[in-house]
Amino acid sequence: xxxxxxxxxxxxxxxxxxxxxxxxxxxxxxxxxxxxxxxxxxxxxxxxxxxxxxxxxxxxxxxxxxxxxxxxxxxxxxxxxxxxxxxxxxxxxxxxxxxxxxxxxxxxxxxxxxxxxxxxxxxxxxxxxxxxxxxxxxxxxxxxxxxxxxxxxxxxxxxxxxxxxxxxxxxxxxxxxxxxxxxxxxxxxxxxxxxxxxxxxxxxxxxxxxxxxxxxxxxxxxxxxxxxxxxxxxxxxxxxxxxxxxxxxxxxxxxxxxxxxxxxxxxxxxxxxxxxxxxxxxxxxxxxxxxxxxxxxxxxxxxxxxxxxxxxxx
Ligand code: PYC
Numbered sequence: 001x002x003x004x005x006x007x008x009x010x011x012x013x014x015x016x017x018x019x020x021x022x023x024x025x026x027x028x029x030x031x032x033x034x035x036x037x038x039x040x041x042x043x044x045x046x047x048x049x050x051x052x053x054x055x056x057x058x059x060x061x062x063x064x065x066x067x068x069x070x071x072x073x074x075x076x077x078x079x080x081x082x083x084x085x086x087x088x089x090x091x092x093x094x095x096x097x098x099x100x101x102x103x104x105x106x107x108x109x110x111x112x113x114x115x116x117x118x119x120x121x122x123x124x125x126x127x128x129x130x131x132x133x134x135x136x137x138x139x140x141x142x143x144x145x146x147x148x149x150x151x152x153x154x155x156x157x158x159x160x161x162x163x164x165x166x167x168x169x170x171x172x173x174x175x176x177x178x179x180x181x182x183x184x185x186x187x188x189x190x191x192x193x194x195x196x197x198x199x200x201x202x203x204x205x206x207x208x209x210x211x212x213x214x215x216x217x218x219x220x221x222x223x224x225x226x227x228x229x230x231x232x233x234x235x236x237x238x239x240x241x242x243x244x245x246x247x248x249x250x251x252x253x254x255x256x257x258x259x260x261x262x263x264x265x266x267x268x269x270x271x272x273x274x275x276x277x278x279x280x281x282x283x284x285x286x287x288x289x290x291x292x293x294x295x296x297x298x299x300x301x302x303x304x305x306x307x308x309x310x311x312x313x314x
Contacts, residue, residue, distance in 0.1 A: 001305045008051065009103065010297035011096040014272030015238035018096030018293075019051055020064040022104060024301075032070055033077045034117040037086055040065065040079055046311040048081045050303065053312030059083045059235040062093050066101075067115075074120070075112035076101060084233040088118035089163030091133055091242010091274075091289050098123045098131040099293040118163055130292050133242060137284040138162040138250040141203060149194040152187065162246030162287065165202035166210045167195055176215030176226055178269050181236055184213060188230035212244045223267035239291065240266040240274040246287035249276050253285050 006024035026044040028036035052061040067077035080087040122134035157169035188211035209232040217223035229237040252258035
């Protein structure tokens with residue numbers, strides 16, 4: 001038997017894909033997005049895997065389940081996931097979701113609120129392909145922490161939250177080039193493993209699952225900094241990473257290198273750029289990240305009950 005229940009729309013934000021389930025997704029109840037994420041994980045993880053893992057997906061694919069919001073005044077709820085699990089927030093994915101909702105005729109240009117498992121974020125859709133997200137409050141937890149990495153030596157970086165946990169490294173000695181992504185991936189994986197095995201975590205023992213390496217931009221005309229971001233799993237972010245840029249902005253503010261309202265342009269390893277700035281509210285750093293996204297596929301998901309890999313290659 002072949003089911004065709006689910007409809008997906010794919011988009012990419014600065015080269016990083018988002019696959020949004022816009023219809024026929026699992027019923028996760030009517031709780032908060034955090035509660036629904038838990039239900040997704042416990043009861044429907046095979047759907048996550050079937051959509052983003054091979055043979056239908058790939059390691060780089062980020063999934064988004066479009067949900068009814070708890071507050072009917074909000075535009076939507078969303079749960080993000082990838083090849084290995086779930087994301088609290090996803091900046092490129094939220095920009096992709098906004099562009100997708102516009103394509104579907106569900107939102108107009110202007111401001112909208114989206115519910116995520118880590119809180120509400122605001123989206124401003126400036127045009128059919130350009131959006132700003134006002135992210136959750138971001139902060140640096142620890143500055144200059146040194147970790148011993150097997151085969152590499154001592155690496156010093158900062159731990160910061162931008163909706164996900166990041167370890168941000170400036171002086172890594174690696175060549176920041178798209179031709180070098182295999183080596184950047186190996187380096188970042190070793191670093192992430194070392195953080196985990198040495199018990200270096202985010203707040204309340206939360207896993208640091210994103211690594212962010214920085215270098216100079218390809219041109220100061222286009223950006224202020226370039227980054228390589230390793231996502232949970234082994235895929236790198238083709239975009240400058242919305243939550244990673246938020247974590248970077250929080251560090252810059254903490255170091256007195258970025259003022260409220262000042263623009264920071266973060267370039268990805270493939271050259272796409274997000275613009276970021278912060279507002280300071282009640283001592284909290286609230287980043288706004290602007291980027292461009294494009295829809296590029298609408299499809300019906302076919303699931304053959306006899307397919308041995310219908311739930312993906314795990
Ligand atoms: O843009 O926040 C982001 C993100 C997280 C993982 C992949 N992209």
